[in-house]
Amino acid sequence: xxxxxxxxxxxxxxxxxxxxxxxxxxxxxxxxxxxxxxxxxxxxxxxxxxxxxxxxxxxxxxxxxxxxxxxxxxxxxxxxxxxxxxxxxxxxxxxxxxxxxxxxxxxxxxxxxxxxxxxxxxxxxxxxxxxxxxxxxxxxxxxxxxxxxxxxxxxxxxxxxxxxxxxxxxxxxxxxxxxxxxxxxxxxxxxxxxxxxxxxxxxxxxxxxxxxxxxxxxxxxxxxxxxxxxxx
Numbered sequence: 001x002x003x004x005x006x007x008x009x010x011x012x013x014x015x016x017x018x019x020x021x022x023x024x025x026x027x028x029x030x031x032x033x034x035x036x037x038x039x040x041x042x043x044x045x046x047x048x049x050x051x052x053x054x055x056x057x058x059x060x061x062x063x064x065x066x067x068x069x070x071x072x073x074x075x076x077x078x079x080x081x082x083x084x085x086x087x088x089x090x091x092x093x094x095x096x097x098x099x100x101x102x103x104x105x106x107x108x109x110x111x112x113x114x115x116x117x118x119x120x121x122x123x124x125x126x127x128x129x130x131x132x133x134x135x136x137x138x139x140x141x142x143x144x145x146x147x148x149x150x151x152x153x154x155x156x157x158x159x160x161x162x163x164x165x166x167x168x169x170x171x172x173x174x175x176x177x178x179x180x181x182x183x184x185x186x187x188x189x190x191x192x193x194x195x196x197x198x199x200x201x202x203x204x205x206x207x208x209x210x211x212x213x214x215x216x217x218x219x220x221x222x223x224x225x226x227x228x229x230x231x232x
Contacts, residue, residue: 001025001156002044003026003027003028003046004027004030004036004040004048004073005027005030005048005049006054006062007029007031007051007054007078008031008051010031013029016049019105019108024139025112026180028045032055032057033054033057033061034056036062037062037066040066041071043177044177046160047112047119048073049076049078050076052078052079052080052086059077059090060089060090063075063090063093067093072119074115074118075094075096075115076097076112076115077095077098078100078101080100081100096115097111097115113125120162120163120165125137129162129209129222130209130222131143131206132206134162141155143205144204144205144206146205149200153178153193154193154200157178157190157194158197160177161219162220164220165220165222166220166221168218169217169218170216170217171187171190171217172187173217174217175190197210
């Protein structure tokens with residue numbers, strides 16, 4: 001999972017990023033609202049963790065601009081002001097959840113996972129596609145109840161596809177999601193990762209879950225729809 005943290009205090013940002021990394025959540029940091037908007041326009045994220053108090057554009061204005069731009073990435077707002085009026089305004093503008101500082105680290109992780117799964121249409125912390133299940137807490141992947149060992153990159157790709165089920169993902173988008181624009185290898189590495197992931201899922205009993213849309217990228221569909229359209 002990759003999230004964007006919009007926080008102007010670098011020490012706080014690094015502390016939150018370190019916390020999330022322990023849960024296999026990769027964090028990109030933006031130090032201002034404008035920087036955060038640029039990130040969202042350029043890259044794809046599973047969620048945004050947003051500080052309410054920012055220099056220049058504050059958190060509420062950030063949410064307003066994000067939703068005005070029709071960016072639907074779920075947003076968890078953090079604030080030292082827990083008054084009900086601020087919460088209502090933030091949620092009315094389009095924030096998905098609100099967490100008051102100081103907070104307990106497990107609650108931040110739990111709320112973050114919750115808004116990601118709700119945005120993906122899942123009621124609990126388990127992502128599902130046919131016989132394939134992925135637990136967002138343990139990161140375990142199973143097929144028909146049997147655990148499948150995935151590398152970190154394979155797990156990240158499958159989770160990305162499961163949370164965007166039915167959406168064609170370009171190789172460029174997948175590469176950026178894995179590496180965040182930092183020290184990216186050649187794009188053909190995505191074909192290698194996907195090929196290995198497909199083989200593991202097929203061996204476990206779920207063939208053809210990931211299709212190729214020629215000239216566009218990859219797509220994950222429910223098994224009964226896997227053969228529909230110009231997908232192989």
